[in-house]
Amino acid sequence: MSERPTPSAPPAQPQPLSGGQLILGTVALSLATFMNVLDSSIANVSIPAIAGDFGVSPNQGTWVITSFAVSNAIAVPLTGWLTQRFGMVRLFTLSTALFVLASFLCGLAPSLGLLIFFRILQGLVAGPMIPLSQALLLQSYPRTKAGIALALWSMTTLVAPVMGPLLGGWITDNMSWPWIFYINIPVGLVSTALTWSIYRSRETPTRKLPIDSVGLAALVVWVGALQIMLDKGKDLDWFASTEITVLALIALVGFLFFLIWELNEAHPVVDLHLFARRNFWVGTLALSLGYGAFFGNVVLLPLWLQQHMGYTATWAGFIMAPVGLLAILITPIVGKTIQHNDPRRYATVAFVTFALVLWLRSRFNTSVDVETLLIPTVVQGIAMAFFFIPLVTLTLSGLAPQMIPAASGLSNFARITAGAFGTSIATTLWEHHATEHHAQLVESITRSSFPTQQAINGLGALGMSPEQSLGYINRMVDQQAFMLSANEVFAASAVLFLLLIPIVWWARPVHGAAADAGGAH
Known part of the structure; x- marks a missing residue:
């Protein structure tokens, strides 16, 4: 080389x-x-x-x-x-x-x-x-x-x-x-x-x-295998499937080969030497992990509302839509003041607010009303306003202008990939834990138990047959199981956001530069 x-x-x-x-x-x-x-x-x-x-x-x-x-x-x-x-x-x-x-x-x-x-x-x-x-x-x-x-x-x-x-x-x-x-x-x-x-x-x-054809081919192989694995994993029961195991091995071997090749290539398709800069790797890591947790929950909440709470796609969308209200109002203020403030403080505000939002969601129950659903969604707008700008500021700080396209491409790739990971992990954990909760909840539901018989008699009075009554009870148990599981995912995500706070403080302070090309390192 x-x-x-x-x-x-x-x-x-x-x-x-x-x-x-x-x-x-x-x-x-x-x-x-x-x-x-x-x-x-x-x-x-x-x-x-x-x-x-x-x-x-x-x-x-x-x-x-x-x-x-x-x-x-x-x-x-x-x-x-x-x-x-x-x-x-x-x-x-x-x-x-x-x-x-x-x-x-x-x-x-x-x-x-x-x-x-x-x-x-x-x-x-x-x-x-x-x-x-x-x-x-x-x-x-x-x-x-x-x-x-x-x-x-x-x-x-x-x-x-x-x-x-x-x-x-x-x-x-x-x-x-x-x-x-x-x-x-x-x-x-x-x-x-x-x-x-x-x-x-x-x-x-x-x-x-010159075209780095080997690096490009390695990138196509490992990224393609990883994305297909993430997309199909839940349907194929992850590593219980030979297909998923093979895809994981291809992604791992391909990534390691890509890493070694690109670090030694004179004209790499992806400049991995950017990760030698502390602010770049810290900013990219915090942005990716935060976005993965955020996006996983963005996918999970409407799924839960539509599949187990009786919301239509349109109403689930309305529950999610107000997230932009405070974000649109506060984002310009963050943009104007970031020059005079430490981006790490702003990022900390985002992580704490995200943790609060997810903690509020972890306390939802099957009787939750629209107003209660909307409160954390509106508050989340604050977190989003303080999320992207400070972390992008940290990531791109100290880079010469001609380096920004490569740095932005690499950090956005990490963020998008983390979003795919977050979605797969959140939905998989949700369904897996729901299965466990369902098994625990139905242990005491038998035809011979007095509460079950009482419920069947009550439903029978409404015109349901015993089989219909048991089906109705099972749907109620399903609803409770998926609610409990969603609460656990929300709570775990809240903890993750709190753990991101010390990570972002590893970055060097950026003074008055935002994405100042050629500013202080």
């Missing part, structure tokens, strides 16, 4: 935007980010409709989600290498335009196989969009207002995951599932046109790098 080349002097950075160009540039980048994040969750509630239209099982239909997640996870960490090869503006604009085309093809897909193929394409071209939108926004604002730039960026990433299931459910119920993809077309075209018109004169320098 050849030695890593000594980096040349950093190129001069373009001046920040101002006036109408700054506003339009922010809108263009935010639209692309919103569209991308929205698309990762909007299809979830439409799977039954898609599966029904193509005459396949819902399990087969979930590949519509998995295919996007796998290809997107592979593409995100390639952002740094692709940016050096093609330029930040050109790559972002091309990614957005191709995302629009892939969305159009997804809506037209005549079969499940073609839909999955187009979703793979969509995930691949979507990879650079989020890291580059972050990098371009930071480039658009003066360094003293980097916190405001991050605030505007994070608001789109906060609102989109909540809007996805709500909008996807409404479109599926009132229109047809292809429109969950068609709605990307006008948004993406506007974003592409605005971005190119404003940023084309601000293109970053490019250089022809």
Whole structure:
């Protein structure tokens, strides 16, 4: 292997935007980010409709989600290498335009196989969009207002995951599932046109790098195996399945090979040397673990409400939606004040608030009313406002501007992967513990026990047969079992957030720099 080349002097950075160009540039980048994040969750509630239209099982239909997640996870960490090869503006604009085309093809897909193929394409071209939108926004604002730039960026990433299931459910119920993809077309075209018109004169320098084909192949193998394992693990009973065990081994061996190869490659597709910087690895670790815990619970709460509390998809969405209220109000304040405050303190506020929210949810019962459900959701908006900006600030602090695309791509890859882990772990623990609780609760329910007989007689008076009465009792036991299990997952997640506090304090303090490129290390 050849030695890593000594980096040349950093190129001069373009001046920040101002006036109408700054506003339009922010809108263009935010639209692309919103569209991308929205698309990762909007299809979830439409799977039954898609599966029904193509005459396949819902399990087969979930590949519509998995295919996007796998290809997107592979593409995100390639952002740094692709940016050096093609330029930040050109790559972002091309990614957005191709995302629009892939969305159009997804809506037209005549079969499940073609839909999955187009979703793979969509995930691949979507990879650079989020890291580059972050990098371009930071480039658009003066360094003293980097916190405001991050605030505007994070608001789109906060609102989109909540809007996805709500909008996807409404479109599926009132229109047809292809429109969950068609709605990307006008948004993406506007974003592409605005971005190119404003940023084309601000293109970053490019250089022809050799293609690290071995590193790229290793990345595809281990990330693909890991994502498929996480997606299919729950359905196949995890390591009781040979398929999951094989996928886990492929992911582990592939990751170790990838790690060794990339650390010794002169032109790696992923620059792992970024992890030598303390603030980068501490920020990425805290951001990933926090996001994994957050996202796992974001998935779990509406599942519990719909499957065991009788809520419709629309009402479950309404329970989740108010999370954006305080986040939208407080995020700009955090962005303005982060320059003058220690980001570690702000991150601590986020972790403590997340812990409080999850502790409140751990006390829910089967009689919980809408108002009680909404209180922690509203409070969670505070946590989200203090979450992204400080941790991204820590992660990117001290990096030269030309390093930000690679660093943002790598940290976003870790965050997205942690979100997949969090979802799988939360739902698996929920179902596993619910099974245990169900077994414990039914131990005393027998036809010969007096309380059971009394309940059967009472239900019989309402016109139920003994078998119907036992079925009704079993559903009540199920409801209690899944509620108890959800409480345990919420409580464990609260503890995890408290444990993240000392981790974030490992980072070096950042003074007045937010994502200040070239600021203090």
